[in-house]
Amino acid sequence: MVPTFMIMPSMACQASCKYCFGPYQGPMMSKDIMTQSAEFIKGVANQTQPSAIRIIFHGGEPLLLPLDRWRFLLTSLCESLTDYPLSFSVQSNLWRFDEEYAQLFAKFHVHVASSLDGPEIICDAQRGDGYFQKTMAGIRLAQRYGLLSGVIATITDQSKDQVQEVVNFFDKEELSVLLHEAQTGKRPGAESYTINPKDFGEALLRVLPWYVDDAQHIFIRNYHQFASGLLRGNPRVCSLRDCLGMFLAIAPDGNISSCQRFAGLREYVLGNVRSKPSLEQLFDSEPALRQKDREERVRKECAECGFVHICHGGCYHNAVFAGDGIIDPQCVSIRMIYSYLQEKMLDELTAQCEPKYRQLGMR
Numbered sequence: 001m002v003p004t005f006m007i008m009p010s011m012a013c014q015a016s017c018k019y020c021f022g023p024y025q026g027p028m029m030s031k032d033i034m035t036q037s038a039e040f041i042k043g044v045a046n047q048t049q050p051s052a053i054r055i056i057f058h059g060g061e062p063l064l065l066p067l068d069r070w071r072f073l074l075t076s077l078c079e080s081l082t083d084y085p086l087s088f089s090v091q092s093n094l095w096r097f098d099e100e101y102a103q104l105f106a107k108f109h110v111h112v113a114s115s116l117d118g119p120e121i122i123c124d125a126q127r128g129d130g131y132f133q134k135t136m137a138g139i140r141l142a143q144r145y146g147l148l149s150g151v152i153a154t155i156t157d158q159s160k161d162q163v164q165e166v167v168n169f170f171d172k173e174e175l176s177v178l179l180h181e182a183q184t185g186k187r188p189g190a191e192s193y194t195i196n197p198k199d200f201g202e203a204l205l206r207v208l209p210w211y212v213d214d215a216q217h218i219f220i221r222n223y224h225q226f227a228s229g230l231l232r233g234n235p236r237v238c239s240l241r242d243c244l245g246m247f248l249a250i251a252p253d254g255n256i257s258s259c260q261r262f263a264g265l266r267e268y269v270l271g272n273v274r275s276k277p278s279l280e281q282l283f284d285s286e287p288a289l290r291q292k293d294r295e296e297r298v299r300k301e302c303a304e305c306g307f308v309h310i311c312h313g314g315c316y317h318n319a320v321f322a323g324d325g326i327i328d329p330q331c332v333s334i335r336m337i338y339s340y341l342q343e344k345m346l347d348e349l350t351a352q353c354e355p356k357y358r359q360l361g362m363r
């Protein structure tokens with residue numbers, strides 16, 4: 001499997017989203033680690049010979065890294081990885097995204113995704129006063145430069161009954177959105193935002209008929225991920241697959257983990273870019289073997305579930321930090337959505353076949 005690389009230029013974040021599960025503080029990546037990261041990526045690419053290299057910049061908040069260091073980072077990557085087509089994207093709250101960043105990102109074709117929880121009143125109630133205005137300004141600028149790819153909207157226990165308002169907003173703004181469940185965050189009081197998996201499943205199912213029949217300009221990625229799982233047996237999103245090997249995430253200190261969500265956690269470090277580990281070394285490390293073992297245990301524990309091949313126990317991080325270490329508590333919402341879509345698809349198929357059956361005198 002060819003991994004997608006994640007680079008976290010900064011673990012810190014200046015926003016104060018009430019449900020945040022990240023560390024929201026920490027170091028910036030040095031130029032030395034940037035250079036070493038580029039060399040490490042080149043080593044993995046030479047091993048895997050990908051048709052293209054995909055790099056996502058994540059955080060913390062990646063734009064806390066000053067512009068001159070961004071220029072250095074992008075230039076280092078481009079100079080080291082000349083043998084491969086590169087695709088860059090960044091996940092950012094966009095508060096610091098200005099004309100200079102926009103021009104730099106346009107030059108290096110860095111696509112921009114952001115995080116916004118819907119209309120101002122809903123968004124700021126859970127992400128903090130002023131979040132909406134600052135992020136929307138960044139979104140508008142990214143749109144002007146043709147760089148915006150979509151947003152992630154977090155649905156919390158507080159906003160679950162307003163999910164229709166949330167999607168109406170994105171429909172009006174013509175934005176592609178991924179609805180994300182608020183997990184158990186690390187800030188004091190975060191628990192009151194954590195959404196129960198059943199409530200999250202119900203929220204997604206509540207807006208689905210509207211999405212199918214009435215939505216005009218919105219693309220809600222969740223539904224397509226599930227539909228792709230059912231129709232192709234191969235969902236693309238990591239949380240419905242065995243994710244070990246899909247990503248290699250590089251933290252500001254050069255530590256490598258299997259997912260950006262594990263950055264900063266010692267017990268999930270697979271290696272460090274300074275020692276240029278091979279894929280074999282990374283995947284033979286103790287944390288990787290633990291994750292592999294979890295994948296095996298899912299197959300046993302979920303053996304009776306008809307969706308195991310298109311769910312794989314859900315997100316490993318959720319399973320570890322909100323579940324029993326094996327099964328993602330979102331199992332509940334995953335089953336709800338797969339079951340609903342499966343039934344709808346069968347109904348649709350039956351309705352289409354019925355006239356033919358009758359014509360042939362069959363029942």
Ligand code: SF4
Binds near residue numbers: 239318
């Ligand atoms: S731990 Fe969760 S978020 Fe991270 S790659 Fe795996 S499924 Fe995706």
Ligand code: SF4
Binds near residue numbers: 308314
């Ligand atoms: S839906 Fe639940 S039971 Fe089924 S495979 Fe996923 S986690 Fe396991």
